[in-house]
Amino acid sequence: MSSHLELFAQLTANGIAVGSIYALVALGIVLIHKATEVLNFAHGDLLVVAAFSAWALIDKAGLSFWLVLPLVALAMGVLAYGLDALVVRRIVGQPQFAGVMLTIAIAFMMRGLVSMGFGTESQSYATPWTGASTEILGVTVADLSLVIMGSVLLIAALLWLFFRYTRLGIAMQAASQNQLAAHLNGVRVKRVNSLVWALAGVTAAIAGIFLAPITLVDTSLWLITLKALAAIVLGGFGSLPGAVIGGILIGLIEQYAGVYLMHGVKDIAAYLVLILVLILRPTGIMGEAHGRRV
């Protein structure tokens, strides 16, 4: 295999892996937005909290990765539930802007608390797959990347089954489509919305625990919120499959831009895509054709 092709294949593998993380974060943001119409700018900071917690438990406390993963995921679910039940729920009915301001404020506070609690230095921790790699068709791919792809695929499938077939999943869809009707059907909408936050919190935790070993355990992980927003717009705002597709595409575009375009483009590639999509095709790839006009 020529070195060109090999490089391309390598980039593609990395891009899909990182893109899977973006997809997971985008999924969480879309879930919350569909349920509560709040655009959660604190979502990336949930990843920061999860990553630092995982680092403390693995590196400091010496727990096994397999114990830490469910533990942190559960804890983040509870944290996200509480965040909605105690704080965000109170601004229901306020203009969209209130939600933006509130979640940005929560984001800064979480980031501050993480710095206070875990220190400001970057950290890292090992996963069961760190350092290992597998050769597929002549291309070397890090095992961690493969695990990330598989996990995200599994989570997306589970979410799809959950929303399609379970009573609670259908009720979550119903509450987001018509809140009044859901109330009248006996759905405890506030509790259901907090459960959506919890679900999004769990996905954020998993994203954080898998992302940190690729990059670093650092408060700058919150920037992934902005990448995820680009992914959401590219995929079509409000579409769950769109969020996944958008996330993976943004991951790929970044990887290709880092090698094939001039230096520095990689860092702005996601936002360039965001602007281009908003100008050329505001509904995104999977945008609802019959979107609200008013």
Place this chain on the structure above:
Amino acid sequence: MLLDVQNLETWYGPIAAMKGVNLTVAEGRIVAVLGANGAGKTTLLNTLAGVIDPFKGKALFQGAEVQGLDADEVARRGLVLVPEGRQIYPFLTVRDNLMMGAYARRDRDAVARDLEKVQSWFPRLKERDAQHAGLLSGGEQQMVAIGRAYLSAPKLLMLDEPSLGLSPRLVQEIFGIIRRIRDETGTAVLVVEQNAAVALKHGDDGYIMELGRIVAADTCAALSRKEDVREAYLGGREAEGLSGTAQRWKRRRTWR
């Protein structure tokens, strides 16, 4: 008495939308509330269903006070509203829409039987089982809304303007089903309507609301014989021409 509304009053900010309303619904009766736009009919149902909180007064449902409770709690007690404008879930399938009505129920077998019953009343919903409800026609959406409410196992079914935006034939069909629900299951019905002719024809007891107050109460048969009701809601004097119209402005309505 299944539902006993005592002196119920609801305000929207500084405006009293409903003032001191008294109304009762007995087991197994179809009760119609008639009135023009802005008479407070929807406010009455929304207050009873827990969508809005009343300013004062009581609503006793099966002897327990339900005014001021959350809408989901009221629905779980069997006081179920089919809201104005249908309020279906556009991106859920027809079946999922219907099954959302049974969300708070745990008795799977009874739910399955009720679903079959709804599908026998509305065969068209069975044909469109897997379609998104948002793609249905207005009449079919109304059927979904009524079927969904029935799947909540209501003791009292409240309907807000079920005839709104439907063709005369569909209106008759919908009211026929409402009668059938009552006849087959004994469910009491409280229906609010602008279409007085249909409501008086199918209802047992009737109330007339004007500007937030109940101004007349009687059986539907008796109401439809009253001169003032005929004139104001059934177009009874239209044939008399100009002199009749001119006179109407002078006469004071007493609702007797």
